[in-house]
Amino acid sequence: MSEITASYFFTGKVAAAEPFAEKLAVGLTVGSWTELTTLDQEHLAAYKGRVVHAEQQSDGLAIKIAYPVKNVTPDFSSILTTVFGKLSLDGAVKLIDIDFGDYVSHFPGPAFGIEGIRRHLGIESRPLVMSIFKGIIGRDVEFFKAQLRAQALGGVDIIKDDEILYDVPELPFEERISAAAAVLKEVEDETGHKVLYAVNLSGPVFELKDKAVRAKELGATAILFNVHAYGLDVLKGIRELDTGLPILAHPAFAGAIAGSDSHGISYPLLISKLARLAGADLILFPAPYGSVPLDQQEAEQIVRAARSAAPVPRAFPVPSAGIHPGLVSRLIDDFGSDIVINAGGGVHGHPDGAAAGGRAFLEAIELYEGKAAGPAYEKAVIQWGSL
Amino acid sequence: MSEITASYFFTGKVAAAEPFAEKLAVGLTVGSWTELTTLDQEHLAAYKGRVVHAEQQSDGLAIKIAYPVKNVTPDFSSILTTVFGKLSLDGAVKLIDIDFGDYVSHFPGPAFGIEGIRRHLGIESRPLVMSIFKGIIGRDVEFFKAQLRAQALGGVDIIKDDEILYDVPELPFEERISAAAAVLKEVEDETGHKVLYAVNLSGPVFELKDKAVRAKELGATAILFNVHAYGLDVLKGIRELDTGLPILAHPAFAGAIAGSDSHGISYPLLISKLARLAGADLILFPAPYGSVPLDQQEAEQIVRAARSAAPVPRAFPVPSAGIHPGLVSRLIDDFGSDIVINAGGGVHGHPDGAAAGGRAFLEAIELYEGKAAGPAYEKAVIQWGSL
Numbered sequence: 001m002s003e004i005t006a007s008y009f010f011t012g013k014v015a016a017a018e019p020f021a022e023k024l025a026v027g028l029t030v031g032s033w034t035e036l037t038t039l040d041q042e043h044l045a046a047y048k049g050r051v052v053h054a055e056q057q058s059d060g061l062a063i064k065i066a067y068p069v070k071n072v073t074p075d076f077s078s079i080l081t082t083v084f085g086k087l088s089l090d091g092a093v094k095l096i097d098i099d100f101g102d103y104v105s106h107f108p109g110p111a112f113g114i115e116g117i118r119r120h121l122g123i124e125s126r127p128l129v130m131s132i133f134k135g136i137i138g139r140d141v142e143f144f145k146a147q148l149r150a151q152a153l154g155g156v157d158i159i160k161d162d163e164i165l166y167d168v169p170e171l172p173f174e175e176r177i178s179a180a181a182a183v184l185k186e187v188e189d190e191t192g193h194k195v196l197y198a199v200n201l202s203g204p205v206f207e208l209k210d211k212a213v214r215a216k217e218l219g220a221t222a223i224l225f226n227v228h229a230y231g232l233d234v235l236k237g238i239r240e241l242d243t244g245l246p247i248l249a250h251p252a253f254a255g256a257i258a259g260s261d262s263h264g265i266s267y268p269l270l271i272s273k274l275a276r277l278a279g280a281d282l283i284l285f286p287a288p289y290g291s292v293p294l295d296q297q298e299a300e301q302i303v304r305a306a307r308s309a310a311p312v313p314r315a316f317p318v319p320s321a322g323i324h325p326g327l328v329s330r331l332i333d334d335f336g337s338d339i340v341i342n343a344g345g346g347v348h349g350h351p352d353g354a355a356a357g358g359r360a361f362l363e364a365i366e367l368y369e370g371k372a373a374g375p376a377y378e379k380a381v382i383q384w385g386s387l
Numbered sequence: 388m389s390e391i392t393a394s395y396f397f398t399g400k401v402a403a404a405e406p407f408a409e410k411l412a413v414g415l416t417v418g419s420w421t422e423l424t425t426l427d428q429e430h431l432a433a434y435k436g437r438v439v440h441a442e443q444q445s446d447g448l449a450i451k452i453a454y455p456v457k458n459v460t461p462d463f464s465s466i467l468t469t470v471f472g473k474l475s476l477d478g479a480v481k482l483i484d485i486d487f488g489d490y491v492s493h494f495p496g497p498a499f500g501i502e503g504i505r506r507h508l509g510i511e512s513r514p515l516v517m518s519i520f521k522g523i524i525g526r527d528v529e530f531f532k533a534q535l536r537a538q539a540l541g542g543v544d545i546i547k548d549d550e551i552l553y554d555v556p557e558l559p560f561e562e563r564i565s566a567a568a569a570v571l572k573e574v575e576d577e578t579g580h581k582v583l584y585a586v587n588l589s590g591p592v593f594e595l596k597d598k599a600v601r602a603k604e605l606g607a608t609a610i611l612f613n614v615h616a617y618g619l620d621v622l623k624g625i626r627e628l629d630t631g632l633p634i635l636a637h638p639a640f641a642g643a644i645a646g647s648d649s650h651g652i653s654y655p656l657l658i659s660k661l662a663r664l665a666g667a668d669l670i671l672f673p674a675p676y677g678s679v680p681l682d683q684q685e686a687e688q689i690v691r692a693a694r695s696a697a698p699v700p701r702a703f704p705v706p707s708a709g710i711h712p713g714l715v716s717r718l719i720d721d722f723g724s725d726i727v728i729n730a731g732g733g734v735h736g737h738p739d740g741a742a743a744g745g746r747a748f749l750e751a752i753e754l755y756e757g758k759a760a761g762p763a764y765e766k767a768v769i770q771w772g773s774l
Binding site: 028029030031032036043044046047070071072073075076077078080081082084085086087088089090091092095134135136137138163164166167168170202203204205206209226229230231233234236237250251252253254255256257259260262263264265286321 | 415416417418419423430431433434457458459460462463464465467468469471472473474475476477478479482521522523524525550551553554555557589590591592593596613616617618620621623624637638639640641642643644646647649650651652673708
């Protein structure tokens with residue numbers, strides 16, 4: 001019998017772990033058990049939750065329950081409702097992990113993944129570099145084009161929209177895409193360097209599929225998506241369109257679901273494993289060096305969940321927030337070369353401007369690979385230091 | 388200038404509340420301020436977040452920031468990403484409330500609301516009674532029909548699917564609707580009593596609109612929706628279809644977002660105010676009498692947010708979980724008569740079966756209104772006691 005196994009952590013103590021877990025396993029599936037007739041029990045055994053593990057630890061209760069896949073349908077909403085619907089309302093309980101078993105085959109995973117994106121960009125093994133627009137809210141298309149061009153000239157591989165820039169009159173979705181396509185073609189003609197532009201796919205949910213197709217037609221080369229504000233199944237639906245555009249999963253709003261130690265879903269499960277299964281090619285996450293509260297261990301789990309062996313392609317983990325060139329060697333040491341290094345202020349804040357900022361990141365990677373330190377990198381290290 | 392105002396609570400202390408809040412208001416909108424030219428400041432003032440309130444309290448920091456509506460589009464995903472996207476990742480901060488100002492006009496609210504549903508059912512002022520299937524997972528359509536009939540014969544007003552029953556081969560969505568329509572027509576012919584059946588709308592997100600229309604065609608009379616597993620914008624999109632079916636917003640999974648005191652979104656905002664604005668006619672929530680961790684004050688805030696004066700119709704608050712007939716007078720005392728009383732075990736567990744269980748609830752309401760206690764109610768009180 002195929003099962004999906006959910007791992008939970010309950011803060012606090014119970015009298016006896018096993019009966020507590022058994023009551024949950026029954027209550028979250030067939031509803032009752034001991035009062036059923038033997039005939040009903042025989043029939044419903046195929047639908048009943050099964051306790052895999054129940055252990056009282058010093059700080060709480062670790063429980064694993066396996067749910068027959070017959071109880072769900074291949075969407076995240078049904079699975080999350082079964083394994084964490086009512087239970088989420090029931091006190092201090094955190095959903096740590098979900099093992100999908102062979103049911104994982106129902107989920108698309110990334111269309112490109114690490115290998116697909118490397119092939120597409122022609123970059124074999126070095127970390128990719130991504131930069132973000134800065135101070136774009138309230139600006140017009142001329143500002144957008146100038147900032148895009150400066151970033152692209154620095155040699156970064158991907159430029160992404162700010163996740164808080166939506167389809168607004170000052171800078172509409174379609175106009176951004178067309179403008180970006182023109183600017184990036186110019187830069188490619190001038191320098192031979194190819195840059196992806198990830199447009200923020202936003203607006204009414206039932207218009208997103210048409211907008212994704214339109215984005216491709218107008219020359220967008222990637223999609224940025226606020227998956228946790230929209231829902232994992234929305235990402236899955238967009239992924240299944242097969243637009244030919246890689247998808248960047250932004251962690252915005254994920255802290256509302258994953259930020260607490262005692263409630264919600266763990267960061268590695270929510271923003272990495274589930275987003276990857278839903279179709280994210282790039283998994284953005286707050287790097288553990290900045291002000292944000294992810295610790296090193298959680299970051300490593302996120303990276304592992306993005307790149308682990310699975311029936312779906314591996315996704316690029318994208319450490320973000322507070323990244324500057326002086327952190328590059330640390331990032332590669334910690335997370336390897338199959339990452340995308342993502343910076344905003346660390347590009348735009350370079351003393352010689354955004355193009356030099358982008359160059360400084362690429363020089364930092366070359367330095368790590370044994371080349372001499374470049375001049376843009378040297379200036380960046382004076383500005384921000386190094387680790 | 389139209390604004391949306393978000394209220395936050397930060398656990399812990401900061402050196403100075405006002406500068407902390409100002410830094411957020413800038414960072415979450417235009418990105419930087421003091422380093423801008425005067426010309427840029429003049430232009431971007433219309434996009435900059437504005438601190439409305441910042442106060443260090445004994446247990447934390449209360450902050451209100453007003454965001455120009457120019458920064459967002461009329462969907463929950465953009466609004467939540469702007470007011471709680473990056474911020475949710477930034478430590479112990481809870482989004483307590485959002486005041487939409489006149490931007491509220493962009494949200495549909497319930498198609499029916501309290502008045503519409505009362506008119507539709509011909510019930511002027513008493514609380515409505517809803518019952519839920521019990522032990523339906525793994526069962527077939529005959530079991531479904533028998534249990535539906537028993538519930539309907541008790542005189543309840545609404546019968547809802549179990550939120551963990553999806554579109555499964557044993558009991559497919561369409562078959563449930565057709566079977567329910569036939570059973571409820573029989574009961575109406577026999578008794579003159581009209582009962583709504585709320586089918587659980589589930590499955591791939593981009594198929595939900597077609598399924599909602601199909602549900603109406605096949606004779607469903609209401610929709611149950613796991614809005615918090617799918618996303619608020621999905622509910623909004625379904626509401627805007629105007630299928631003519633009232634929508635019940637189930638709180639499943641909401642605890643993952645609202646359960647923590649220090650992180651996420653408050654229950655009243657998430658499951659009541661936002662779900663109502665998105666289009667929920669009925670707001671299910673865990674009643675504060677059972678094992679669930681909502682307290683009385685939170686429950687009252689949920690009820691208020693569902694029924695407050697607003698440009699959209701009022702929604703029915705639906706106290707749920709652990710409800711039995713002996714609690715009815717307490718429910719009406721606490722929340723008034725404009726509620727739907729929702730019970731599963733409190734209907735099915737009646738000594739004389741589900742029909743008597745439903746009757747017991749209606750007798751409890753009559754008792755509250757001054758009539759003599761009925762026999763089904765008396766037996767229920769022996770079974771479960773009263774408050």
